[in-house]
Amino acid sequence: MALCLFCNAERREPLTFRTLLSPETEAGFCPACRDGLKRINRRNNCLYCGRDLSLLDQETVRDRICRDCVWWRKSGRNGLYVKNYSVFSYNEFIKEIINQFKFRGDSILADGFACDLRKTFQRIKKEHGTRTAFRLLDKMDASFIIVPIPLSAARLAERGFNQAEVLAEKMGAPVTNALVRDKHEPKQSKKNRRERLMERVTPFRINADYASLIEGGKVLLIDDIYTTGATIRLAAEALAQANPIEIDSLTLIHG
């Protein structure tokens, strides 16, 4: 009997050929909890930050690009950073799950997102493969170096684990801890939008051991939530010193 990771009720998966024939069901959420998660529609998301455009005021959107991304492009702080992919939109329900996952330390909840993260990662690889599809060999290059956003040592001690790293491990590819966060600063979630955007000095530093690995490769940054995009860009800024060809990011949630 499979139980839902979050509400602990019996999962009661609808009977399909796949559920019937598969030897065992993967750990995950029950259909009721999955209904609470708001998936981002891939046909109507921002081409740069991956947010669900149907949630925005339509007047601020131009050519499927949201106003924030226009601002980022104008600010000139993008550098090698190209785009973000997200799986879910932020809502009250996912907030509860993330609270339990991140702040209470229930790291097994990441298993519930494993399937979605894996699929999204496959999609990103495919997308990047088709971008240069005319040269078949380029497909090989589409593999990413997966780099989770690190926590500062103090925060890591407090929380006991790095939520971005736990999520990154679920993607079915090797994880490279190429970044180090030196500065201990207040939580992003405790700052307002302006304070986040004003932060210009990157708290991240590249781990010298991995610099050679990153050079000439494509980097996929992993984090739990993308809100203003400030953290990701600061991380990308630090990574840029190792000369990768491109930096993208995958976050579980777009907030």
Added chain:
Amino acid sequence: MLLISRKNDYFPSYHLDMQRFLFGREFRAEELPFPDKVVKEHVKNGYVAVRPGIESLNDNIFDLLSGRKKWLCARCGNRDQEAFATCACSHCRKKCVYCRHCLTMGIVRSCTNLVTWIGPEPESWTCSTHNDVQLCTWDGRLSDDQNAAAAALDQALTARESFLIWAVTGAGKTEIMYQAIEHQLKKGKHVVLATPRTDVVRELLPRMRAAFPSVPISGLYAGSDDVRADAPLVLSTAHQLIRYSKCFDCVFIDEVDAFPFHFDPMLEFAVRKAAKPGAPFAYLSATPPAALRSAYLSGSLSGVKLSRRYHGHPLPVPRFHWIGGWLRAIQKGQLPVPLRVWLTEKMEQKRQVFVFVPSVTLSRDLTEILQREAFDRTVGVHAEDPHRHTKVADFRNGKINILVTTTILERGVTVPGVEVCVVGADDPVFDECALVQISGRVGRSAEYPAGDLVFFHNGKTLAMVRALGQIKQMNKEGAL
């Protein structure tokens, strides 16, 4: 005398703050507000004990051979292997096991240490000065039955024996406890009154405060703010006792059979852990669970049975009324006719009514229907309702006429003159216990000893028949 003074000189001193903070309680090492060095010093000097949060349970040869490790959470007593998970832990740089069962109280990993006080007891609130003063200022009169029960309870607890009070709903269980509580407090004992429900704590707390005005009383429930570390009398939900360890000399458990208690073994573990070894337990219930009932009937647990209410009137006997497919009707937004007739009648008589329903969604739907059907001043409550406590308070004040509720209000709530109906009494949610408890809401006060009590159903269930049988049986015994 000399020996004692030498002892005092020889042994290093301890922090009074730490003693007060840790005595009778158990915390995760990282929760302590003291510097590590001080804690270590106390451990070295034998005042503070440290033990791992997760224990390995591999006790028999098969476990060892199969190689699968089994775990036990030392804090909540969780043995369900499904409720353990592993995580990459940055403290010990290894894979750590953690308990998902008590996660809300702060995570317990296999590298977490639980810390408790094993040094001398702190000086508690002593009644030496109050020795000849009556602590309990409750001036009501107990019936003869109650008096006999109170005396027997007091005697058993003084002899440190467990005791069962099997009393019908509305027999005045709370008042029976007063005498025993007073004696225990006077002896300087720590007493806890544990119950499974927040509502019951909230109901009892003001009554206890009124009865024992000179005693500091601490009320613990999720979200409560009157926590006094050194109170000799603690009213608590079972959940909140998880942080306690070997603290209480005497434990009263009210409503032993109520929902989460027999459902969640963690709660029983928590209550047992909070008591000192050998502390007597007093169980109070109208419908004791099978284990206690058989222990009492076989004589291995002493106890007393009260089958008459404090005002001496018999228990109201439920009426069964068939209303057909209530579920479909409510889902369609219709009000079953007999229910409408009954409610209209009650509203004309200006009575307050509890309407019990089996589920949260039904409570919402039915409230909506009733409000639409011009039964004004109707409100629905359920467990997750943020305004639940204010709504119940409004009902008590008479601001609300009809309260549609799930089983959360089945016990501990006393509203004089209330009448009750159960919509969908044949639903499996309403077992025998629940129905007896619900029936017990009616006729509790001496001014209104009777009241209408209807089970609207779509086919009688065994639980309904048994509940009726139990009530009739109790009335028969009480009449003798």
